[in-house]
Amino acid sequence: MRPESEEALAGIVRAATGPLRVTGGGTRALGGPGPGAGPAEVLETGGLTGVVLYEPASLTLVAKAGTRLDTIEAVLAAERQRLAFEPPRMERLTGRASGPTGDPAGASTGTSTLGGVVAANAAGPRRIQAGAARDALLGVRFVDGRGQVIRNGGRVMKNVTGYDLVKLMAGSRGTLGVLTEVSFKLQPIPPAAATLILPDAGAGRAVAAMTAALGSPYDVTGAAYVPGTGTLIRVEGLEASVDYRAGRLAVDLAPLGVAVRESEPARVARLWRDIGEVAAFHDRPGAVWRVSCRPSEGAEVARRLGGEVVMDWGGGLVWALWPEGEDIRPRLAGLPGHATLVRGFGAPALPPEPEPVARLSRALKAQFDPRGLFAA
Amino acid sequence: MQMPRPDQQVLARKPEIVAALRAVLPADAVIDHPRELKAYECDALSAYRCLPLAAVLPRTTAEVAAALKVCAREGVKVVPRGAGTSLAGGSMPSEDAVILGLARMNRVLEVDFDDRFIRVEAGRTNLSVTGAIEGEGWFYAPDPSSQLACAIAGNIGMNSGGAHCLKYGVTTNNLMGLTLVTMQGEVIELGGPFLDAPGLDLMGVICGSEGQLGVVTEATLRILRKPEGARPVLVGFPSAEVAGACVAAIIRAGILPVAIEFMDRPCIEATESFCGAGYPDCEALLIIEVEGSEAEIAEQIGLIRALAQGFDPVEFRESRSEDEAKRIWLGRKSAFGAMGVMGDYMCLDGTIPVSSLPAVLGRIGALSDEFGLKVANVFHAGDGNMHPLILYNANAPGQLELCERLGAEILKLCVEVGGCLTGEHGVGIEKRDLMTVQFGPLDLEAQMRVKDVFDPAWLLNPAKVFPLEVSAGRRAGQTRAGQTGAGQTGAGQTRGGQDAA
Numbered sequence: 001m002r003p004e005s006e007e008a009l010a011g012i013v014r015a016a017t018g019p020l021r022v023t024g025g026g027t028r029a030l031g032g033p034g035p036g037a038g039p040a041e042v043l044e045t046g047g048l049t050g051v052v053l054y055e056p057a058s059l060t061l062v063a064k065a066g067t068r069l070d071t072i073e074a075v076l077a078a079e080r081q082r083l084a085f086e087p088p089r090m091e092r093l094t095g096r097a098s099g100p101t102g103d104p105a106g107a108s109t110g111t112s113t114l115g116g117v118v119a120a121n122a123a124g125p126r127r128i129q130a131g132a133a134r135d136a137l138l139g140v141r142f143v144d145g146r147g148q149v150i151r152n153g154g155r156v157m158k159n160v161t162g163y164d165l166v167k168l169m170a171g172s173r174g175t176l177g178v179l180t181e182v183s184f185k186l187q188p189i190p191p192a193a194a195t196l197i198l199p200d201a202g203a204g205r206a207v208a209a210m211t212a213a214l215g216s217p218y219d220v221t222g223a224a225y226v227p228g229t230g231t232l233i234r235v236e237g238l239e240a241s242v243d244y245r246a247g248r249l250a251v252d253l254a255p256l257g258v259a260v261r262e263s264e265p266a267r268v269a270r271l272w273r274d275i276g277e278v279a280a281f282h283d284r285p286g287a288v289w290r291v292s293c294r295p296s297e298g299a300e301v302a303r304r305l306g307g308e309v310v311m312d313w314g315g316g317l318v319w320a321l322w323p324e325g326e327d328i329r330p331r332l333a334g335l336p337g338h339a340t341l342v343r344g345f346g347a348p349a350l351p352p353e354p355e356p357v358a359r360l361s362r363a364l365k366a367q368f369d370p371r372g373l374f375a376a
Numbered sequence: 377m378q379m380p381r382p383d384q385q386v387l388a389r390k391p392e393i394v395a396a397l398r399a400v401l402p403a404d405a406v407i408d409h410p411r412e413l414k415a416y417e418c419d420a421l422s423a424y425r426c427l428p429l430a431a432v433l434p435r436t437t438a439e440v441a442a443a444l445k446v447c448a449r450e451g452v453k454v455v456p457r458g459a460g461t462s463l464a465g466g467s468m469p470s471e472d473a474v475i476l477g478l479a480r481m482n483r484v485l486e487v488d489f490d491d492r493f494i495r496v497e498a499g500r501t502n503l504s505v506t507g508a509i510e511g512e513g514w515f516y517a518p519d520p521s522s523q524l525a526c527a528i529a530g531n532i533g534m535n536s537g538g539a540h541c542l543k544y545g546v547t548t549n550n551l552m553g554l555t556l557v558t559m560q561g562e563v564i565e566l567g568g569p570f571l572d573a574p575g576l577d578l579m580g581v582i583c584g585s586e587g588q589l590g591v592v593t594e595a596t597l598r599i600l601r602k603p604e605g606a607r608p609v610l611v612g613f614p615s616a617e618v619a620g621a622c623v624a625a626i627i628r629a630g631i632l633p634v635a636i637e638f639m640d641r642p643c644i645e646a647t648e649s650f651c652g653a654g655y656p657d658c659e660a661l662l663i664i665e666v667e668g669s670e671a672e673i674a675e676q677i678g679l680i681r682a683l684a685q686g687f688d689p690v691e692f693r694e695s696r697s698e699d700e701a702k703r704i705w706l707g708r709k710s711a712f713g714a715m716g717v718m719g720d721y722m723c724l725d726g727t728i729p730v731s732s733l734p735a736v737l738g739r740i741g742a743l744s745d746e747f748g749l750k751v752a753n754v755f756h757a758g759d760g761n762m763h764p765l766i767l768y769n770a771n772a773p774g775q776l777e778l779c780e781r782l783g784a785e786i787l788k789l790c791v792e793v794g795g796c797l798t799g800e801h802g803v804g805i806e807k808r809d810l811m812t813v814q815f816g817p818l819d820l821e822a823q824m825r826v827k828d829v830f831d832p833a834w835l836l837n838p839a840k841v842f843p844l845e846v847s848a849g850r851r852a853g854q855t856r857a858g859q860t861g862a863g864q865t866g867a868g869q870t871r872g873g874q875d876a877a
Contacts, residue, residue: 057731058729127572144822150822151816154814155729157542159727160584160799160803161796162811164548165581167580167583168577171572171574171577190630211490214492215601238675238676240672241675292571295491295492296490336570350574357564357578364829367826368822
């Protein structure tokens with residue numbers, strides 16, 4: 001089902017008698033179809049498209065949830081603005097790039113939508129400085145499990161009027177309702193960016209370099225480690241400022257390696273797109289895990305896993321390529337954080353929640369979706 | 377302003393309730409003498425006052441849980457309180473409620489510069505969080521004007537902002553984890569020194585829930601290295617509208633200063649006679665702060681100067697020393713105090729799209745003339761968070777009501793142009809009855825369902841945020857759910873019997 005309006009979508013939900021699986025582009029679905037994903041009717045949001053309001057001078061955008069991410073990014077780029085949290089494309093990593101027929105779960109168009117970005121609370125390398133989708137999201141409209149249209153938040157940058165259901169919807173993965181419209185705070189695209197690349201000297205040295213960079217006053221907007229490539233540190237801003245900060249960082253990090261500086265805009269953009277999309281794991285067999293941990297423990301996570309990893313967020317995000325079928329969580333026991341199975345089988349995709357939290361989450365789900373229509 | 381009639385059963389059982397609290401808390405943690413309770417009769421919305429039933433001042437999360445369990449069992453309402461600096465009445469008590477104050481929970485529990493966080497007890501004041509780490513060159517970014525006094529617990533309750541949130545975000549963007557005690561006394565840990573746990577973002581909805589979902593006792597906060605330097609410039613303009621247009625132009629040009637503050641003539645004049653900051657004689661001024669090294673600061677100020685020149689400023693003043701920088705900020709930081717000297721004022725907090733600033737400033741001026749009350753504007757212009765201050769005389773009959781009516785008109789205007797009722801102060805009791813201007817019945821119902829989950833009996837800060845008639849049924853259910861036994865305080869009375877406070 002692919003409704004063309006919010007009213008039609010609400011009507012579908014009200015009339016539904018069995019489970020619905022809500023999907024935008026289907027590119028961020030976790031795990032695999034697996035035994036748990038019983039029969040559910042697919043409800044696509046791709047029919048709800050278009051920019052509702054774009055005010056560059058207010059740094060705000062309102063758009064229908066089914067609007068393609070690439071469409072929005074083109075609209076913003078024309079005004080030299082962007083989504084600060086740089087949502088990565090996941091279809092190459094999740095193996096859901098080939099459209100509806102190629103996707104075993106049956107619900108991918110291979111093209112990310114704004115609603116999917118929000119539902120997954122997507123975030124790229126700039127997460128450490130500018131936050132995730134949740135932090136840029138100003139307002140939502142959604143259809144809850146009763147088929148009612150709910151509004152929350154708005155389109156201004158500061159808003160504490162009533163409860164922040166905007167945060168609750170971000171990352172809820174379609175379990176509370178169907179997003180129909182989202183509004184974002186935007187960021188001007190700075191005129192310059194540079195990336196320092198320190199030679200690969202292992203995960204431990206990489207974390208040390210990233211920690212030093214993020215503990216500096218130089219406003220780092222990216223800190224990642226890609227084995228074989230090295231440790232990458234990004235700064236952005238006005239031309240002279242970027243030059244100054246990159247220079248100071250290179251000096252400060254010298255004990256950890258001699259940095260090469262990349263300042264060519266297209267190459268800098270490419271480096272960080274590849275980190276966000278975990279290009280190192282594209283077209284590679286195996287399961288993909290995403291571990292969020294204390295940044296200083298990133299190297300310890302890598303050591304315990306022993307396999308191939310890519311680190312982002314200064315060590316606080318570890319991507320691991322792992323044999324299918326094994327749950328890595330027992331190996332990480334005792335380390336604060338959580339592991340999500342992004343691609344693969346044989347383990348629950350989402351980490352289990354401790355009981356008091358799980359009970360509250362179940363109760364919230366029951367409030368917004370009392371008939372249990374929206375499958376996880 | 378209406379408050380529900382107090383629960384007579386609870387009032388009658390005060391001695392038993394106090395005894396039950398004393399049984400689980402240290403002797404000095406329970407206050408019930410009216411003289412001592414006076415300190416808790418209001419917050420910074422001091423036009424409204426009410427002595428609470430009792431106050432408890434726990435020292436640990438376990439004591440908070442013990443106190444809440446007693447109150448839940450006894451069916452007694454609880455009003456959480458950080459430092460009591462709410463401008464919206466967020467911690468204003470009711471006669472039948474226990475104040476749960478966190479002032480004694482103010483320790484730093486953990487500092488980690490490698491993982492860039494600090495974990496504190498939530499009663500700690502905002503500024504003293506930075507105080508614990510600034511020696512090493514770090515700071516906690518959200519900086520509400522009351523930061524010397526206000527507590528992290530209240531910052532989380534109201535999702536507080538500040539002057540520098542244009543760059544660094546508000547509380548919710550800097551909160552990594554928290555310990556919450558539910559009304560039932562259950563202790564829950566959310567988040568931690570890592571980012572973005574999967575599952576529902578409970579922390580996100582607790583932040584800004586005005587103490588209605590639970591009591592936050594500990595918080596893990598993101599900390600940042602201080603920039604190498606910061607410097608303000610002051611730009612004076614011939615009209616408020618032109619100043620507003622300059623703000624929009626700066627944002628549009630892609631320059632993102634850490635702060636853009638706005639003051640209009642009434643406010644400038646008040647601060648001049650209060651502290652003599654030496655501001656230019658003009659209709660409006662902007663204070664724009666930029667950060668970085670000397671060269672970076674110079675680069676940004678050069679761009680801002682070039683842009684501002686296009687708006688024929690009365691003056692463009694750069695600070696060339698630490699002392700001059702302080703003088704530029706002096707008037708802005710004294711603004712609320714200066715207005716207080718001039719008389720009584722009501723501080724609004726509506727937020728609007730930045731592009732609407734010039735038009736809204738014009739319409740506020742017209743409303744001010746229409747109502748015959750002076751309005752001074754001082755606010756965070758970069759993010760559209762306005763602070764119109766309505767001046768009135770509390771001793772003149774009818775002036776408070778007139779002032780509240782004008783305030784409501786201004787807030788409705790904010791909503792009309794695409795904004796909201798409150799950008800950083802919260803709804804509390806102050807804007808509770810205007811919620812229907814911004815939200816439809818279903819929108820409010822969805823929010824109240826969240827409270828139903830965390831606090832099914834509606835005992836935590838229940839008469840706030842939602843219009844009384846909208847929450848009446850739920851609050852009445854609370855009375856039934858409590859163990860007061862007799863039906864005298866039942867649904868009909870709570871729903872129908874609302875008295876003026």
